[in-house]
Amino acid sequence: MELNWELCRIFYQVARCRNFSRAAAMLFTSQPAVSRSMAALERELGCRLFxxxxxxxxxxxxxxxxxxxxxxxxxxFRRGREELAQAVGLQSGSIAIGASETALRGWVLSRLERFHALYPGVKLRMYGGTSFEAMEELKSGAIDFAVAAISGGVFRSLKETRLCEFRDVFVASEAFSDLKDRPVPLEEVMRHPFICHRRGTLTFEFLSGICKEHGLDFEPAMEPETSDLVIDLVRHGFGIGFVPEQAAEEALRRGDVFALNIAEDIPPRSISLLEYEGHTLSLAARRLRDMLTEDASLPDPRPDA
Structure with a gap:
């Protein structure tokens, strides 16, 4: 005898609720319908169940x-349905993330490559631009989460997961060789033409804040869009550049530029994943977020963490 699965499902709910009316509410049906179903099941089995x-x-x-x-x-059945939903969810769908240039270079790209190799069916949409622009996209709901290079406490309304720490450096070409191999006060750097990411970027705001703390004017000679452009302008002798250290590694290794030994301490920044606490992520987005955060090397910045 092959039992009716629907009757078994109703029996399961009644047995759990120990009440026909509550089971009916859980099943979105009426109490008489549940009673009739249980009577039919008892007839099929040839015994009383309740x-x-x-x-x-x-x-x-x-x-x-x-x-x-x-x-x-x-x-x-429930576990099978969940596993199937997970498998389907990671075979299709899409994820939208925002990432600043520094975050892409310093953390995101290598992990994004690994995610794409594992789940090639998931469409990835990337929003570039500055960290502030990525935050606007996050607030509007256009992206699932953002990864940005920040200094502490910039986006207090968001959940922040700190991923890694990095430092910024001042770099110069041989046109500024008199600044080599000695401590250089920040005030002396600011007397030369200097080159920084454009206004509206967190790097600009970060260096501007440091100069303000030391009572120095902050007027960059040039404000290019990217770290690569900063390095190119520095290489050609247009000024002293300020970039994340990893962006200058290749030029430093080749000897195209050298790093200044700044007398004052330049505090480190972090690459952080930012998201809204109440925003619901798809399965694919959660998996990518987990891959981005699974080997984070910094503690949670929240005081109660």
Whole structure:
């Protein structure tokens, strides 16, 4: 005899609720419909499954035996459905993320490459621009999360997961060889033409804040869009550049530029993943977020963490 699966599903809910009315509410049907279904199941099985009491119903000894098997089947079905949903969710769908140039170079790209190799069916949409622009996209709901190079406490309304720490450096070409091999005060650097990311970027705001702390004017001679352009302009002798250290590594290794030994301490910054606490992410977006954060090397910045 092949049992009706729908009757078994209703039985499972009644056995869990121990009440026909509550089970009906869970199943979005009526109490009489549940009663008729259980009567039909008892006829099929040839035994009573429930005994009524003041609070509702309880299982008979035969009902307990049957419930043990139905429960196992329902749980297997639930787990199978979840695993299938996960498999389907990672075979298709799309993820939109915002990432600044520094975050891409310093953390995101290598992990994004690994994610794409594992889940090639997931479409990746990347929003570039500055960290501030990425935050606007996050607020509007255009992206799932953002990864940006920040200094502490810039975006207090967002959940921040700190991923890694990095430092910025001042670099110059041989046109400024008199600044080599000695401590150089920040005030002396600012007397020369200097080159920084354009206004509206976190790098610009970061260096501007440092100069303000030391009572120095901040007027860059040039404000290019990217770190590569900063390095190119420095290489050609147009001024002293300020860039994240990893962006200058290749030029430093080749000897095209050299790093200044700044007398004052330039505090480190972090690359952080930023998201809204209440924003619901798709399965694919959650998996990418986990891959981006799984080997984070910095503690959570929240005081109660």
């Amino acid at each position: 005994i009524r009491n003041r609070r509702g119903v309880e299982l008979t000894p035969e009902g307990r035996i049957f419930y043990a098997h139905v429960e196992a089947g329902c749980e297997q």
